[in-house]
Amino acid sequence: MGMMKDFxxxxxxxxxxxxxxxxxxxxxxxxxxxxxxxxxxxxVVGKLMGGVxxxxxxxxxxxxxxxxxEAAEKAGxxxxxxxxxxxTIVDFTIIAFVIFLIVKWISNLKxxxxxxxxxxxxxxxxxxxxxxxxxx
Numbered sequence: 001m002g003m004m005k006d007f008x009x010x011x012x013x014x015x016x017x018x019x020x021x022x023x024x025x026x027x028x029x030x031x032x033x034x035x036x037x038x039x040x041x042x043x044v045v046g047k048l049m050g051g052v053x054x055x056x057x058x059x060x061x062x063x064x065x066x067x068x069x070e071a072a073e074k075a076g077x078x079x080x081x082x083x084x085x086x087x088t089i090v091d092f093t094i095i096a097f098v099i100f101l102i103v104k105w106i107s108n109l110k111x112x113x114x115x116x117x118x119x120x121x122x123x124x125x126x127x128x129x130x131x132x133x134x135x136x
Contacts, residue, residue, distance in 0.1 A: 029095070029098065030095065033091055033094050033095050033098065034091055036094065037087055037090050037091045037094060038055070038087060041090060041094075042054050042055070042087055042090065053083070054083040054084075054086055054087055055083055055084060055087065056068065056069050056083060057069075057081070057082055057083025057084075057086070058072065058079045058080060058081050058082065058083065059079065059080040059082060060072060060077060060079055061077070061078040061079060061080060062077045062078055064077060066079075069081065
């Protein structure tokens with residue numbers, strides 16, 4: 001029974017729950033950023049570059065000729081998918097920037113909390129009022 005109690009205490013600790021929430025939110029953010037890059041940013045960049053589809057960019061490392069990445073993969077050809085790599089770099093850059101903004105925002109909130117004068121504890125206020133009454 002002691003082991004179950006210890007596990008229960010461990011599982012419901014605030015830091016563990018906070019970490020789990022952070023991991024879940026991070027995974028969700030990753031999906032959003034992947035979609036942003038693949039479905040919004042890269043098509044615009046490709047259009048600006050003359051209709052290039054980055055997801056289909058590859059270098060054939062064999063002597064055979066393939067019309068598309070899909071055809072090369074079906075044939076089992078060795079290919080270097082540099083378009084996918086470029087998209088991954090853009091994903092990482094956007095995720096890093098968003099995390100930077102979140103950390104900066106939280107840091108600013110903490111600075112504002114520290115800068116705000118702390119209200120004196122209630123017992124000190126009461127003692128001050130008693131002192132003032134006794135002076136009168």
